[in-house]
Amino acid sequence: MESRRAELRTAPQHAEAWEDPLGLMPDDLAARAGEFGWPRFRGRQIFNALQAQRVQSWDEIAALPQRARQHLAAMAPWSWPxxxxxxxxxxxxxxxxxxxxxxxxxxxxxxxxxxxxxxxxxxxxxxxxxxxxxxxxxxxxxxxxxxxxxxxxxxxxxxxxxxxxxxxxxxxxxxxxxxxxxxxxxxxxxxxxxxxxxxxxxxxxxxxxxxxxxxxxxxxxxxxxxxxxxxxxxxxxxxxxxxxxxxxxxxxxxxxxxxxxxxxxxxxxxxxxxxxxxxxxxxxxxxxxxxxxxxxxxxxxxxxxxxxxxxxxxxxxxxxxxxxxxxxxxxxxxxxxxxxxxxxxxxxxxxxxxxxxxxxxxxxxxxxxxxxxxxx
Ligand code: SF4
Structure with missing residues (x-):
């Protein structure tokens, strides 16, 4: 519950931009999500959205809170060729x-x-x-x-x-x-x-x-x-x-x-x-x-x-x-x-x-x- 609250009020000024999100494994993504104060399961969720559901923008991952999607759009840009x-x-x-x-x-x-x-x-x-x-x-x-x-x-x-x-x-x-x-x-x-x-x-x-x-x-x-x-x-x-x-x-x-x-x-x-x-x-x-x-x-x-x-x-x-x-x-x-x-x-x-x-x-x-x- 606390991690969920942390996720919603997240303000990751100290977090670094994510390099190359399409090349990251679930554990890598979980570690980066941790820098945002988000629970680890977000890593696998994001991986599945990128690689299996093939979303083309962070905004398409409806399971993520809107604030999280906004942070990702700012911190982790990516696109398909x-x-x-x-x-x-x-x-x-x-x-x-x-x-x-x-x-x-x-x-x-x-x-x-x-x-x-x-x-x-x-x-x-x-x-x-x-x-x-x-x-x-x-x-x-x-x-x-x-x-x-x-x-x-x-x-x-x-x-x-x-x-x-x-x-x-x-x-x-x-x-x-x-x-x-x-x-x-x-x-x-x-x-x-x-x-x-x-x-x-x-x-x-x-x-x-x-x-x-x-x-x-x-x-x-x-x-x-x-x-x-x-x-x-x-x-x-x-x-x-x-x-x-x-x-x-x-x-x-x-x-x-x-x-x-x-x-x-x-x-x-x-x-x-x-x-x-x-x-x-x-x-x-x-x-x-x-x-x-x-x-x-x-x-x-x-x-x-x-x-x-x-x-x-x-x-x-x-x-x-x-x-x-x-x-x-x-x-x-x-x-x-x-x-x-x-x-x-x-x-x-x-x-x-x-x-x-x-x-x-x-x-x-x-x-x-x-x-x-x-x-x-
Ligand atoms: S030069 Fe052409 S054939 Fe040789 S390794 Fe590079 S891409 Fe392959």
Missing amino acids: AVAGRFAAADGTVRYLLRLGDGETVEAVYLPDEIFDAEGRALRRRTTFCISTQAGCPVNCQFCMTARLGLKRSLTAGEIVGQVLRLMHEHGIAAGAGGERLNLVYMGMGEPFLNYAAVMQSVRVLTHGAGAGLSPRRITISTSGIVDKIARFGAEPNRPRLAISLNATTDELRQRLMPLNRAQGGLAALAAAARAFPLGPRERLTWEYVLLAGVNDSLADARRLAALSAGLRAKVNLIAWNAGPEIPFAPPSPDAVAAFQRQLRASGLPAYVRRPRGREVYAACGQLSRQGVVAE
Whole structure:
């Protein structure tokens, strides 16, 4: 009763502004509520309102006293990333250009899918969101449009979470949605492991049962190969799945395509980190492999990839390169992709060809931002 009175007469002159409320866990919010003299249960209540009910302003949280809402509006400003551009493709893919609070833009993609049974009947829907962790990227992969932007800045945990809330809202997906299987891939702009703390905090927030309630098993984090962070990630409790963007099977070629290769110890260090990664009982590590015509798509490349993966519980996602302006590569032929996949499978390595999605809507990551595309 006393805490309720304290809450109503609260005048938190000494309390500090709340940084990044969308990136805070219930306990963090409870601690901040305590600074206001509010009871701890407010923390979980606010978390649930932000993450599951997806309110878009403090004023929408009717369970909070009006004075509390006014204080929060003054002390803890936040907003979801705004939709600056929305590009829908015929296959249902929707690519978003999202504007952050300071005007920087990032890209996020909605990828709907249906799962069919052997008779071709649609069993259920599956949705994947691809989100960004940095505005731009410092890694400089030579086949990537985002690399041309350089690094503008890393995102906060709340900005990463905000992309997911924005896309759930735009596509009417409820928190913990039963029939709708929501997958999340950290594969948009930026290198997640160069923004490690914010990325892992966003995972904790998004997987909390009182919030969006995503399953860690349905989240994949894709790295270009930051070796020390692969080990750290492996030790995280309830961690998502790991994908490593490989793209070459010799140090010479990988260095040319991904100039971070040498500084990270080369392919030997990357393969050692992959081998040391503690996989769950039915888990596989994913190699992402972007196929570039005449560069890394030969059968010899496929054989080296299989050899590199010997003894490793891995699978390969093959991605036919998405052409981008000013980038001097060409997409592989369908025959080369099929032959590459056959060679991997013949070597006992599961390999899947990722369907190109939304090609007509600037599907190569970084294209929207680089071209300044903002039309609705
Ligand atoms: S492929 Fe990924 S890691 Fe490489 S430059 Fe592009 S966004 Fe960065």
